[in-house]
Amino acid sequence: xxxxxxxxxxxxxxAMATAMATSALAVTAPDVSKANTDEDVFKDVKTxxxxxxxxxxxxxxxxxxxxxxxxxxxNGLLTxxxxxxxxxxNLGLDVTTDYQISFSDVSKDDWYYPYIAALRENGIIDGxxxxxxxxxxxxxxxxxxxxxxxxxxxxxxxxxxxxxEDISSSHWAAPYIQTLFDLGVTIGxxxxxxxxxxxVTRANMAAFTIRAEKTTNYRDNRKPDANVISxxxxxxxxxxxxxxxxxxxxxxxxxxRNLAVLNxxxxxxxxxxxxxxxxxxxxxxxxxxxxxxxxxxxxxxxxEANITIAGDYINLANSNITGDITVxxxxxKQIEFNSLNLNGRLIVEGEENREQDSVIKLTNTTTxxxxxxxxxxxIITDNSTPSINVGGNVSExxxx
Numbered sequence: 572x573x574x575x576x577x578x579x580x581x582x583x584x585x586a587m588a589t590a591m592a593t594s595a596l597a598v599t600a601p602d603v604s605k606a607n608t609d610e611d612v613f614k615d616v617k618t619x620x621x622x623x624x625x626x627x628x629x630x631x632x633x634x635x636x637x638x639x640x641x642x643x644x645x646n647g648l649l650t651x652x653x654x655x656x657x658x659x660x661n662l663g664l665d666v667t668t669d670y671q672i673s674f675s676d677v678s679k680d681d682w683y684y685p686y687i688a689a690l691r692e693n694g695i696i697d698g699x700x701x702x703x704x705x706x707x708x709x710x711x712x713x714x715x716x717x718x719x720x721x722x723x724x725x726x727x728x729x730x731x732x733x734x735x736e737d738i739s740s741s742h743w744a745a746p747y748i749q750t751l752f753d754l755g756v757t758i759g760x761x762x763x764x765x766x767x768x769x770x771v772t773r774a775n776m777a778a779f780t781i782r783a784e785k786t787t788n789y790r791d792n793r794k795p796d797a798n799v800i801s802x803x804x805x806x807x808x809x810x811x812x813x814x815x816x817x818x819x820x821x822x823x824x825x826x827x828r829n830l831a832v833l834n835x836x837x838x839x840x841x842x843x844x845x846x847x848x849x850x851x852x853x854x855x856x857x858x859x860x861x862x863x864x865x866x867x868x869x870x871x872x873x874x875e876a877n878i879t880i881a882g883d884y885i886n887l888a889n890s891n892i893t894g895d896i897t898v899x900x901x902x903x904k905q906i907e908f909n910s911l912n913l914n915g916r917l918i919v920e921g922e923e924n925r926e927q928d929s930v931i932k933l934t935n936t937t938t939x940x941x942x943x944x945x946x947x948x949x950i951i952t953d954n955s956t957p958s959i960n961v962g963g964n965v966s967e968x969x970x971x
Contacts, residue, residue, distance in 0.1 A: 613643035616774075620645075625777035631806065632816045632846055634660045635777070645774035652683035652706035654715065654776060655696065658722055659686040661780055663845045664693060674704040681706070695721040713744035713767035715776070716757065719783045720747045728753065735765035742767075756782040798838045803827045808847060810838060816846040823872025823890075824850070832857055832865035832885065850876035854899070859884035864907065877915075880906055887911055898931065900945075905930040913938040921945025923965065933957075 611617055616626050622645060629635045634657055637643040659666055669679075670688035677687055683706055690696040696718055698704045720727055727746030738745050744767055751757040756779060760766040771779070802809040806817050808825055817825045825833070825847070835856055841849035853876060859865035864884040873891035880887075881899040888909040896913060898906055900920040904927070908917075917938045919931060923946045931941075933952040941950065944962035949969040959970065 613637045613641060615642045616645055622774040622778050625781040626774060628781050629657065629661070629777050631819075632661070635773075643773065645772060647773045648709040648770050649773050649776050650707050651704065651710045651714070652681075652687070654710045654718070654771070655683060655686040655690055655706070657776060657780060658695070658718060659689045661784065661845065662695075662722055664689040668692075674698050674702065676703045677706060690718070690722070709770035711768055712757075712765065712771055712775075713742075713748070715771050715779060716744055716747040716751055716767075719756065719779055720750050723783045723786070725750050725754075725783075725786070733765070734763060735759050736763045738765050738767055751779075751783070754783075754786040756786060798840065800833050800836045800838055803830050803833065810840075810847075814845070815842065818846060818848045821847060821850060821874060821876075823869040824853070824867070824874045824876065826870075828870075829867050832859075832867045832882075850874070852877040852879055854879040854881055855885055856881050858882035859886075861905070864905075898929075898945075902927050903929050905932065907932045907934070908936045909934045911936040911938070916940045916942055918942045919945045919948055921948070 666685040666689045670692045672688045672691045728749040731740035731745045798810045837854040839851040864886045866886040868888045869890035875893040877894040879897045883903040886907040891912045893914040895915045897918040928947045930949045940958045942960045951971045
């Protein structure tokens, strides 16, 4: 069975499937303008409900939608096929490869075949002893516990101390339920009853899925530094040919207005499933010109990230950044910062005995400290002179 980072590095490679007329849980592109607010996305999923966070999260990722009347029907039952779809997409499995499976009631012509096949290929699901999968049968809480533990790379617990009277220590599902119970992913229907044979609702599935992924090592599962950005559209970004959803707090930076400067940039990021939830560093490789600098404009937004500038004639504007900004060693002639509030250091890397001047221009910009390790650097600022730490290899620096 493939687990942990090997499993999680299989990133979402699917186009959204066309919903069948009977599929109430269609996978459709989300209404970004609505999903990115705190308003009700569905009329029957209020922001005050216990499951709003989980349903809205799956909606933002484009993995679920509702009914034509604007409802989600959170208490509606979930089939094994629909559960397979949501889990396969959220795990980022490859659902485009023509995997071969032998369930007698799952045909390649069925809309759910790619999702079931991907889960089966990765050892996450099993069928029944009669060789069927029973895709249209509602999934039970016992079955859900098993596929969540398998899918998110968790280990079934051998010591059973469940408080539920309806799950014995010898029950096949007990190790899986115990694991999720210990992690806080699931609770009982009452203090003494788990209800393992009861069916999972649409709201349950959203909650179980998001809670389970937060207990795994997704946040530590970073891709290598060289992850190239090629496109940004609405709340989606393509990195190394793979499509991810962008967390709301990162959208001021990872925005399509910034594509010119972000195109071909390297992104060291943190993901949960198919969503970029954190940025360790973004390295800007493209260059503008003196007449047309490339601008990274956060439109007044606030982002926690480190930024490395390797290109020339870059302008970072209207930004609140928590992290360090590094002007990488190179022959940059001018880097500008306009209306920047930097809660971190501005570091200018470089060498001694340089002949090329480098101008770092700060307009309406504040920063805690500037570290200069590059000869012939000129700092131009319209604010009070910031604290400047000059490296020992620098023989000439100018502050204006």
